[in-house]
Every structure is written in C-alpha cells, then in structure tokens.
Amino acid sequence: MFKKFTREDVHSRSKVKSSIQRTLKAKLVKQYPKIEDAIDELIPKKSQIELIKCEDKIQLYSVDGEVLFFQKFDELIPSLKLVHKFPEAYPTVQVDRGAIKFVLSGANIMCPGLTSAGADLPPAPGYEKGTIVVINAENKENALAIGELMMGTEEIKSVNKGHSIELIHHLGDPLWNFSVE
Amino acid sequence: MLREVIYCGICSYPPEYCEFSGKLKRCKVWLSENHADLYAKLYGTDDNTQEVEAVTNKLAESSIGEAREEKLEKDLLKIQKKQENREQRELAKKLSSKVIIKREARTKRKFIVAISGLEVFDIDMKKLAKTFASRFATGCSVSKNAEKKEEVVIQGDVMDEVETYIHSLLEEKGLKDVKVETIDAKKKKKPAAEGAAK
Secondary structure (H helix, E strand, O other), rough: OOOOOOHHHHHEEOOHHHHHHHHHHHHHHHHHHHHHOOHHHHHHOOEEEEEEEEHHHHHHEEOEEEEEEEEEEOOOEOHHHHHHHHHHOOOOEEEHHEEEHHHHHOOEEEOOOHHHHOOOOHHHHHOOOOOEEEEEOOOOOOEEEEEEEEEOOOHHHHHHOEEEEEEEOEEEEEEHOOOOO | OOOOOOOOOOOOOHHHHHHHHHHHHHHHHHHHOOOOHHHHHOOOOOOOOHHHHHHHHHHHHOOOOHHHHHHHHHHHHHHHHHHHHHHHHHHHHHHHHHHEEEEEEEEOOEEEEEEEEEEEHHOOOOHHHHHHHHHHOOOEEEOOOOOOOEHHHEEEEHHHHHHHHHHHHHHHOOOOOOOEEEEEEOOOOEEEOOOOOO
8 A cells, every 4th residue: 555655645734623533533442442541642632633635545644743543445544653552452463484574575465474383363253354454473572564354364274375464554664654744 | 551662763663673674784783872771682792602592592482494594584684785785885876976056146246056966865955945045034946957957046145154054964964075066157157166175
C-alpha cells in the first residue's frame, strides 16, 4: 500500500472536529477492544487529530505530528509507531528469523514463514481471513510490519504454501519515514 | 502504561532490527554512544570473547538452523556492503559538487542573489527560501535556472550574509569541505569570480 508514497501524494490536510474525534476514538476501541485502557493516553482528550487525505483515498490520522493510524476503506489500521507504543491490543502473528529480511523490503508473507519452528500462530480458532494482523519476529520485541490475512490462520496451518499475509505497512517504508511537517 | 520505544538515530528502526538495515556499523556506534545499556544487551560488550558468546547465543536461540542462519548472515553482510558503497559514492558526489552563489544586477542598484547546486545535499529548497525571506525581509523563491536545475533566488543584495549562512548550514551537516563559490556578475558583464576556498 505504501510502496510509493511521497509528499506529493498528500492532497489535503485538515483538523478534525472534536465530535468526529470522539466517534473516531469509539471506532478504534470497537475495532481493537483492548486499546480502551490506553486510548486516552494515545489520543488525549485535548489533543488535535489531523486528517491527511492522500492519493488512492488513503487517509492518515496524525496526532502531534505523528501518524497514528490510517484508513483505506472502512477499517482503521494502526501505524507501527502506535503498535510499538501499545502492542497488546492487536491480533499478532510471528514470523521466523529468515523471513525478516524479506518483510523489511516489503514482501508478502508466505505460509512457511509462519508455520516453522521460530514462528508462531495463534491456536485454533485463530483469526479469519481479512483480519489486520501485527507481524512480530522471532526473538524480537517490537513489531516489524502490519498486514492483512489472505487466508485464515487455520487454513495457513493446513495448506502451508503460497502467500498468506498481504503486507500493508512495514519498518522503513515511505509511511514509516513520512513526517507530517 | 504506554511503552517508549527507542528508535535508532541512523536507520530509524528499533535497534533490534538494525542488523537488517545495512547500516549496522554506524548504527552500532550510535547505539553505544546514546544507549549503552541497550547496546550491551543486543551486541554484548566490547570484548571479543563476549561477542563470540553473543553469536553462539543467537544461534542457539534461532530456530532456522545453522546453515540457513549462515546464509542469512552472508546476505546481510552483502546488503551492508552495498549500502556502504552507495553511501561512499554519495559522499564523494557531495564532496565533489559545489555550491554556487551568484549575484546578478538587475536595474541600477538592485540585485538578486541566486544559489544553485544545493539539491545534492538534501536541503529542502522551499524551506530554505522561506527562512531567507524572513531573515532578510526580502522576496525569496525557488525557481529553475537555465540548466533546468532548481535554485533559490533572493531579491536583494545579501550575498555575504547568504555565504556565511550556507557555510554554517553545511557545517551542521558535517560537510565542511564542500566548495562554495561566489560569482559577482557585475554590470560590466565581466564576471569577476572570486575563488573562495572552503
């Protein structure tokens, strides 16, 4: 999604009304229930969310000059900076060490990278197809990417072949390096 | 409640991912200077013996097997080398290029100062133009010159001030040895170039 993304792709920037800010926060909590404990720290009541509309109908939401989450269609997707601050709230999978290199250059994640010994998938029933997952790596503390499941986690375990996660956002991609100012 | 994650000042990743960024050497230096405790945790202390230990530990922790780990390590080294080469080339390019500050006469006592050759140094031209405009209280803009390259044009005779400012700007970036050339295009149409070193 952010393979190519520069300042030229930004169409408009506007401040979000406080009423809309409230609904946004409610939506975020609805999507990631566990985030509720930290939401007021992540987005303080007094803070000003800024909406940045970009090419391809991508919308970024930033607080204090830091992009916290973004949205392409209906779903809000946290940025890695947000994930690093409060990692517990999102569905998470883990890839093995061999995969890190490829993920950091933006490759989709293949099934074997999620099923090998160093990797970790949640136990059954797992997550459904289409879930936004945070991708962690073996022996690492922080997440390195965010993606969307192209098949359910149970299916990944049984098929174990081909693409399994479509990468949305990873460390070092243009969004990661994007600064609002 | 919230976690504070430290990001590497060189590659911007969390330090544990520095090894994949291809800038590991500089990352290590940065980390040891800024967050010594983290450095010790990730890379062990300076002694060689401990480094070896760290490597073996890493191997033990890693699940992908020694052969694959070795291959990975090799690939990472390759990336690192590539990156280093690229950086060196860029630096050489930066050092060999020069900044040109040119004063041109317009009408009688009016001058414009044009600065070109900045694009190599990752300087935001628009921002620079803005700072000049507010600093000298003049009009200042970015435009394309005859060679289709961007230059900053300042309305007003402020060449000397601009020169000192550019010097300080370059020094900030650690590029003290970059040549800054000033050209004074007098009305006589006989450009008297002052060869300004450093």
